[in-house]
Amino acid sequence: MRPAFWLSDEPVRGELWRDLRAEHHRSGLWPLLMDETDQPWASGQIAPEPVSEIGNYLPHAFMAEVWADWAERAAEEDYDDLAPYGRHCPGPAPPGIPVDDPDAMADRYARVLARRGVPLGLAAVERGADALAAAGWQGALNHNEWTAPLAAVLRSWEDRFGARVVGLGFNTLELSVAAPPVTARHAVHVAAEHWTFCPDILFQGPGTLAGYAEEIRGKTHWTFWWD
Structure with missing residues (x-):
């Protein structure tokens, strides 16, 4: 039985993440910088889901369900928080x-995150978004x-915003972003997506x-955390 992921014993340099990312098309292994600040991954509190389930979810449907x-x-006064929608x-x-x-952007962000002194994980997936499941x-x-529904959203962000999954923590997610929103109108629309994905950030x-x-306008990395 294949493990959910492989984890290094020691922290790694960002250059190793870059090299393994470049080999992904041959190895089928997506690298992840695995932050252990809140809880060690070795504790085993994980619940793998079939990657095949991701395709059963539609990002727009997930967004609409959370919003509804x-x-x-x-309350009526709460609607102002989500203006103009x-x-x-x-x-x-x-x-x-x-x-x-997108890959060059991810490589640079990996170098930044690796300075935190985190180990490296490898997940056997066809694309980084699927690594969460x-x-x-x-x-x-x-x-x-x-x-799986969140991974479906990430797949969509990979396609629309050049996002790449670079790091994971116990309740955090780090993405590089090669095509961020740069206008105020676009940024607030993207912010609406982020809110349904991770309400705590708002x-x-x-x-x-x-x-x-x-906060996210023109920003080339997105950080999410859940309480």
Whole structure:
């Protein structure tokens, strides 16, 4: 039986992540910088899901479901936090315009993250987005019971924003982004997607879509964390 992922015994340099990422098309192994700040991966608190399940989820449907669930419970004054959309889900944002090659951007961000002194994991997947399900990551368990729908969203971000999964923590996710939103209008639309993916970054952060949109506008890496 194949393990969920392989994990190095020691921290690695970002250059190793780069080299393994470059070999992914031959090896079938996607590298992950595995942050152990909150909990060691060796503790085994993982729940792998079949990668085949990811294709059963549609990002726009997941976004609409999260939005509808929130709108059903929200008070009237809460809608201002999600202006200009309020109770109405806008659907996925249009693609960004690339500012660099996605893999080159990922390699640079890996060098930054590796300075934290983290070990390296390898997941046997065809694309980085699928690593969340294959590795059994449960960082968003308090938001969504299953990881596969989130991986489906990540696949879409890979395609639309040149995103690459670079690092995972117990309840964190690090992405490089080669085609970020650069206009205020586009950024707030992308922010709406981020909110349905990870509500904590908004409600325990700037508090409004507009405020969060300014944080991600033009930014070439996205960090998510779940309480």
